[in-house]
Amino acid sequence: MINYLQNNSDAVLTALRQHIWLALLPVVLGFLIALPIGYLGVRFPWLYHPLVNVAGVLYSIPSLALFVFLPVVLGTKILSPLNIVVALTIYTVALLARTVADGLRSVDHLITESATAMGYRRFRRLIDVELPVALPVILAGLRVATVSNISLVSVGALIGVGGLGQLFTRGFQLFYLEPILVGVILSVLLAGVADLIIVIIQRAVTPWTRFQGGRA
Amino acid sequence: MITFDDVVKVYPGGGTAVDHVSLELPTGKTTVFVGPSGCGKTTSLRMINRMISPTSGRVLIDGQDVAGQDEALLRRGIGYVIQHAGLFPHRTVLDNVATVPVLLGKTRREARAAALELLERVGLAPEFAKRYPAQLSGGQQQRVGVARALAADPPVMLMDEPFSAVDPVVREQLHREFLRLQQDLGKTIAMVTHDIDEAIKLGDVVVIFRQGGVVAQVGTPQELLADPADEFVAEFVGRDRGLRSLSFDTAAELPVLPVPAELVLDEAGRPVGWRTGADDVRPTGGTFTSADTLRLVADLAILSPVGIAVRVDGDGKADGITPHHDLADYLAARRG
Numbered sequence: 001m002i003n004y005l006q007n008n009s010d011a012v013l014t015a016l017r018q019h020i021w022l023a024l025l026p027v028v029l030g031f032l033i034a035l036p037i038g039y040l041g042v043r044f045p046w047l048y049h050p051l052v053n054v055a056g057v058l059y060s061i062p063s064l065a066l067f068v069f070l071p072v073v074l075g076t077k078i079l080s081p082l083n084i085v086v087a088l089t090i091y092t093v094a095l096l097a098r099t100v101a102d103g104l105r106s107v108d109h110l111i112t113e114s115a116t117a118m119g120y121r122r123f124r125r126l127i128d129v130e131l132p133v134a135l136p137v138i139l140a141g142l143r144v145a146t147v148s149n150i151s152l153v154s155v156g157a158l159i160g161v162g163g164l165g166q167l168f169t170r171g172f173q174l175f176y177l178e179p180i181l182v183g184v185i186l187s188v189l190l191a192g193v194a195d196l197i198i199v200i201i202q203r204a205v206t207p208w209t210r211f212q213g214g215r216a
Numbered sequence: 217m218i219t220f221d222d223v224v225k226v227y228p229g230g231g232t233a234v235d236h237v238s239l240e241l242p243t244g245k246t247t248v249f250v251g252p253s254g255c256g257k258t259t260s261l262r263m264i265n266r267m268i269s270p271t272s273g274r275v276l277i278d279g280q281d282v283a284g285q286d287e288a289l290l291r292r293g294i295g296y297v298i299q300h301a302g303l304f305p306h307r308t309v310l311d312n313v314a315t316v317p318v319l320l321g322k323t324r325r326e327a328r329a330a331a332l333e334l335l336e337r338v339g340l341a342p343e344f345a346k347r348y349p350a351q352l353s354g355g356q357q358q359r360v361g362v363a364r365a366l367a368a369d370p371p372v373m374l375m376d377e378p379f380s381a382v383d384p385v386v387r388e389q390l391h392r393e394f395l396r397l398q399q400d401l402g403k404t405i406a407m408v409t410h411d412i413d414e415a416i417k418l419g420d421v422v423v424i425f426r427q428g429g430v431v432a433q434v435g436t437p438q439e440l441l442a443d444p445a446d447e448f449v450a451e452f453v454g455r456d457r458g459l460r461s462l463s464f465d466t467a468a469e470l471p472v473l474p475v476p477a478e479l480v481l482d483e484a485g486r487p488v489g490w491r492t493g494a495d496d497v498r499p500t501g502g503t504f505t506s507a508d509t510l511r512l513v514a515d516l517a518i519l520s521p522v523g524i525a526v527r528v529d530g531d532g533k534a535d536g537i538t539p540h541h542d543l544a545d546y547l548a549a550r551r552g
Contacts, residue, residue: 114302117267117374118364119292119319132306208306211350 004178012167016186019163022084022156023149024194029085030092031142037093038100039126048101058094063087063155084156091152092145099141103134136209139202143195150191154183164190217243218264218372218404223273225259225429233259234270234429241421243278243371244402248419250409251452256429257408261374264406265294277372292316295365295373295403300381301357303349309335309360310345316368327367334363339393355386362394366401375407379414391417412453416441416460424449438464462511462547467504470513470546472527472536479526485533490522503528510547517543 005012041051066087071078074086107130115129131138157165167183170176203210218241225234234256241247249257262268263275266287274281282290303312313334314327322330332345338359349357358378365373379387379394395418398405409415415422416437424440426432426448433445441461444450454460475481480488480497489497501519503526504512516525517540525543527536 110298110300110302111304113267114296114298115304117265117291117296117298118316119288119290121288124319129304129306133304135306206306208348208350211348212305 001178001181004182008179012182012186015164015166015183016190018081018161019150019153019165019187019190022081022153022161022163023088023190024146026085026088026092027142027146027149030089030145031096033089034093034096034100037097039104041097041101042104048105051101052098055094055098058090063091063152064158066090067156067159079160081161083159084153084161088149088152092149095145095148096138096141100134100138103137103141104130106137107133132206135206136202139198139206143198146194146198147191150187150194154187163187217241217278218247218406219274219276219279220260220263221274221276223260223263223270223275225256225263225268226271232429234263236273237429237431238273239423239431239434241404241406243404245420246398246405246407246418247421247423248407248409248415249423249425250412250415250419251425251432252427253410255425255427257423257425258376259429260425261376261406261408264372264374265291265296292319292368293370293372295368295370297358297361297365297373297375297378299377300354301349301361303357303360303364305349307348308345309340309347309349309352312349312360313363313367315364316370320368331363331367334366335360337366338363338397353386354382355390358382358390359393362397371404373403373405375405377408377410380409380411387414394418413460416453416463424452459511459514462514463509465510466506467508467510467513467527467538468506470506470510470538471542472538473542475526475534475537478522479534479537481534484531487526487528487534490520490524492521498522500526503532503534505530510543513538513543514540 041048067083070083070086076082111133112125112130115125120129153163154165154168156162157169164183164187167179171180220237220239223234223237226232237260249260251257259268263270266282274283310328310331313331317327317330318324332342335342335345340356340359379390382390407418419437421434422437422440423434424432433440433449438461440449440453441457444453478491480491482488487500487503489499491497498521502516504516505528513525517523523540525538526534527538529535
């Protein structure tokens with residue numbers, strides 16, 4: 001395996017770099033899209049259930065089907081990485097819109113009420129109070145979305161774009177175990193590192209959560 | 217002054233929460249709204265800062281209808297203390313207190329400096345400043361809640377069951393501090409409680425609501441105890457209102473008799489107990505000073521093994537006694 005890495009380091013690094021891009025760009029895009037959608041599900045309570053249902057349906061579409069179907073809708077080439085980015089962004093939105101809505105709904109009404117009584121207007125209250133208090137729930141969802149994206153990228157290899165997944169397809173085609181092992185180990189490592197980074201960010205931006213639990 | 221002018225609140229789908237209430241809450245005084253649950257006291261309080269809008273009628277602060285004012289700006293000028301404090305869990309104690317000054321455009325640095333002083337004022341040591349609400353006890357959180365409401369020095373404060381979530385010992389302590397603080401600050405305070413004892417203790421004016429959002433009686437605590445308007449108020453202020461009304465006067469003018477030989481004293485002249493037999497000395501059960509309330513004197517006379525309350529001076533030396541029948545005579549004479 002070491003030999004394989006030494007002889008193919010360029011190819012492996014390129015695959016890894018592509019994997020990171022394909023997995024994380026959708027996380028960022030999906031998060032930015034999910035924030036307003038999740039908020040709407042809280043602002044207008046009648047929207048919450050349709051939102052949860054649509055998100056559930058979207059998330060249940062098999063990824064391979066989406067990868068193949070998207071070029072038809074978007075008019076992109078079947079081999080375009082854009083298909084993967086759009087598909088994974090859809091999954092991320094499906095996952096995070098609900099998480100954002102649930103996070104905001106979990107904020108104790110006493111807290112929002114006292115913010116209103118202090119003289120917060122709606123938007124500033126959302127930014128200064130509700131989102132920060134909902135952050136632990138939202139970041140937990142972000143961890144799930146990130147790890148799920150990193151594993152889903154590999155499926156893209158079946159249609160020719162897929163970061164580390166390409167190592168699997170190559171291994172299968174050549175009846176050669178090394179690239180498969182390298183691909184598996186690297187994508188598990190990548191998922192672990194990405195998860196750890198989010199946990200570290202979470203600790204840094206929500207120091208107050210460490211004291212919760214003793215008292216409600 | 218806060219004025220309720222024929223205020224009605226009807227909720228859609230029926231139910232009158234507040235029914236033609238007209239009130240005046242005097243400037244610089246504490247007015248307490250009290251009543252059973254569902255009597256409209258909290259709804260009334262929340263109409264002052266427009267958290268709830270009246271169906272008809274007006275609420276005015278110093279003659280200005282609150283309905284015509286920008287909601288957020290109005291609220292920044294009114295302190296608000298909520299049950300369980302409602303602190304922001306993601307902000308330190310200091311930043312919680314600095315909330316309204318920052319909303320009003322102060323820099324964070326200025327607001328924090330002022331907040332630190334306020335913490336001391338409500339009896340919290342500076343080391344609490346950097347803690348998060350989850351690290352505080354209920355009583356400490358409530359103090360932070362009061363500091364936060366005071367931070368922008370608003371002339372008006374609204375307090376919604378501010379002391380109901382803490383245990384009786386802490387509540388007693390918070391009551392004392394509230395009274396001391398209000399004596400210094402003289403805010404116009406509207407407070408809601410379901411606890412008549414709290415209302416009587418803290419209120420300059422008490423407004424008793426009954427079911428259906430009707431005001432049953434408005435008056436000073438003394439007036440309510442001495443002269444309840446009807447059966448409901450009498451019931452609500454409680455059967456022991458005679459005893460409780462003694463809380464408003466001190467024992468300063470209560471006559472005492474000289475200390476008799478039966479009262480056993482230690483070398484410093486402090487009372488030890490009553491001699492009720494050759495070898496039998498029973499504890500006095502407590503003592504009072506002339507600054508204590510008549511209620512305490514009555515309590516001591518009842519508890520005493522011989523029916524006599526013992527007065528002590530500032531050093532704890534016995535300087536007089538009051539038998540219960542003397543107390544009864546004094547109270548009868550006082551009533552005229």
